Amino acid sequence: MSGDGVTGAAEEVLAAYLGEVAARLGGGPAGIRRDILAELGAGLADAADAHRAAGLDPAGAARAAVAEFGRPARVASGFRAELAVARARRTALTLLATGPMVGILWLSAALASHVRTPPWRWAGLPADARLAAHLAVIALVTAIASAVFTVAATGRLTRWLPALCSRTSAVLAAGGTVAIDVTLLTLFAAQAASTPGRLAALPAAIAAAASCTRLALATRATRNCLPRSRS
Amino acid sequence: MRAQALKGHLDGMLLAALEGGPRHGYAVMEALRAGSGGQFDLPTGTIYPALRRLERAGLVHTRWSEDGGRRRRFYELTPAGRRALELERSAWREFSAAVTALLGPQPWPVTS
Numbered sequence: 001m002s003g004d005g006v007t008g009a010a011e012e013v014l015a016a017y018l019g020e021v022a023a024r025l026g027g028g029p030a031g032i033r034r035d036i037l038a039e040l041g042a043g044l045a046d047a048a049d050a051h052r053a054a055g056l057d058p059a060g061a062a063r064a065a066v067a068e069f070g071r072p073a074r075v076a077s078g079f080r081a082e083l084a085v086a087r088a089r090r091t092a093l094t095l096l097a098t099g100p101m102v103g104i105l106w107l108s109a110a111l112a113s114h115v116r117t118p119p120w121r122w123a124g125l126p127a128d129a130r131l132a133a134h135l136a137v138i139a140l141v142t143a144i145a146s147a148v149f150t151v152a153a154t155g156r157l158t159r160w161l162p163a164l165c166s167r168t169s170a171v172l173a174a175g176g177t178v179a180i181d182v183t184l185l186t187l188f189a190a191q192a193a194s195t196p197g198r199l200a201a202l203p204a205a206i207a208a209a210a211s212c213t214r215l216a217l218a219t220r221a222t223r224n225c226l227p228r229s230r231s
Numbered sequence: 232m233r234a235q236a237l238k239g240h241l242d243g244m245l246l247a248a249l250e251g252g253p254r255h256g257y258a259v260m261e262a263l264r265a266g267s268g269g270q271f272d273l274p275t276g277t278i279y280p281a282l283r284r285l286e287r288a289g290l291v292h293t294r295w296s297e298d299g300g301r302r303r304r305f306y307e308l309t310p311a312g313r314r315a316l317e318l319e320r321s322a323w324r325e326f327s328a329a330v331t332a333l334l335g336p337q338p339w340p341v342t343s
Contacts, residue, residue, distance in 0.1 A: 021276075039256060039304045040279060046257035046301070047275060070274025078280030085287065156311075158288045 010062035014044045017066045024076035027224060028083030029090060036079050044069060084225070085154050088170035091221040092150035095143065095173050102214055105207040106184060112200035136183040143176025170225045177218040181211045237273055241281055242290075243319030244271070246312055249291060255303035256282060282306055290315050 018041055025033055047065035048058075056064055069075060146169040153161035153169065188208055192199055237244075248254065248262040256279050263271040263278075285291045290312035296305050308316070 035304075036279070036283075038302070040276070042255070042301050042303050043257045043260075043275065043279065046255075046303075050257075050261070068274070069276035072276075074274065075276035075279070078277055079283075082280050082283045082287070154287065156289045158284070 007058055010048065010058040013059065013062040013066055014041070014048065017044065017069070017072060020072035021076045021079075024073055024080070025083060026080050028080075028087050032083060032086050036083075040069075040075070085158075085166055087221075088150055088166045088225055089154035091170045091225060092147040092154075092173050094221075095177055095218065096147045096151070098214055098217075099144070099147075099177070102181075102207070102210050105203070105210050109200060109203040109207040112203040113198055132183050132186065136180050139176040139179035139183070143173050143180065146170070146172035146176065167225055171222055174218045174222040174225065178215060178222065181215040181218065184211050185215070237271065240319075240323070241273070241278075242285060243316065243323065245278065245281060245285060246290060246308065246316040246319065249306055249308045249312070250316060253305045253307040255298070255305050257303075259306065285312070 018037055021040060022033075022037055025036070044065050047068055048061045051061035051064040051068075052058065150166050150169045150173060153166040158166075185208060188199075188204065192204075244263060245259060248259045248266070254262065257275070259282070260275045260278055282291065286293055286306070288311075289309060291306045292309055293304050293306050295302055297303075298305075
């Protein structure tokens with residue numbers, strides 16, 4: 001913002017405005033936030049230049065530019081919606097990318113442990129483990145369908161599907177993933193507690209670690225994608 | 232021009248402003264003001280999120296470029312953006328023709 005006559009007091013006015021917008025942007029991918037503020041900053045400087053060319057002094061031009069851009073709260077709310085959509089998309093893509101990996105790790109653990117029977121028939125499992133496994137399948141189908149929908153709704157189909165839908169479906173995808181990981185880890189813990197000798201320690205530990213990591217990620221994503229009720 | 236009336240047609244107007252070639256955000260705003268004889272008076276800050284929405288929908292693509300000593304984000308219509316503009320245009324023609332006919336000074340036909 002130099003070399004265009006935007007100096008001192010004028011620069012402060014523009015920076016203060018950008019700061020107010022930035023404070024109201026809320027969360028979201030850091031790269032996109034930076035991008036938004038850089039673009040807005042260049043636009044403000046362009047506006048200040050235009051007002052200077054129309055005869056205002058630098059400080060007056062900066063104030064006119066800020067007035068022309070509108071209230072920071074209004075500008076930020078437009079970007080907040082876009083950031084929420086970007087976050088939902090990122091969550092869904094991450095879940096779609098990591099899902100098969102976690103699945104393969106658990107499958108290798110089961111194969112290495114010579115577990116040929118379905119998880120709900122493993123020795124030492126409580127009687128309702130079968131129900132848990134069935135719920136996990138439902139969660140899996142829900143999570144995959146929701147993630148695919150989210151990616152579609154936040155991309156080319158965005159003109160026909162409102163942003164609110166993509167946020168809801170991202171929460172469903174992340175929530176489904178949480179349910180899957182909790183079930184897998186519970187089954188694993190029950191097996192390890194009752195007949196630890198049947199488990200191949202290393203592959204099972206790797207799969208459990210992967211599930212824990214994804215569980216943390218999905219829990220955070222679920223929280224982040226939910227609309228903020230306060231502030 | 233009333234903001235509410237503008238809002239429903241913002242996407243189409245943004246696409247139209249880019250029809251002649253790539254522009255950065257502030258240049259889009261200036262084109263809309265100049266093109267409407269100063270009637271377009273939405274706050275400048277609100278067109279940036281709208282441009283991002285168009286980008287996400289695949290109607291424009293963007294690139295950062297140095298211009299006049301300042302890094303700016305340029306927007307350019309994609310083929311899908313051109314098609315969307317044509318659709319907006321024909322929908323608007325039909326709508327405005329109907330409203331013009333209804334609001335015109337000619338006497339209405341007697342129906343009963």
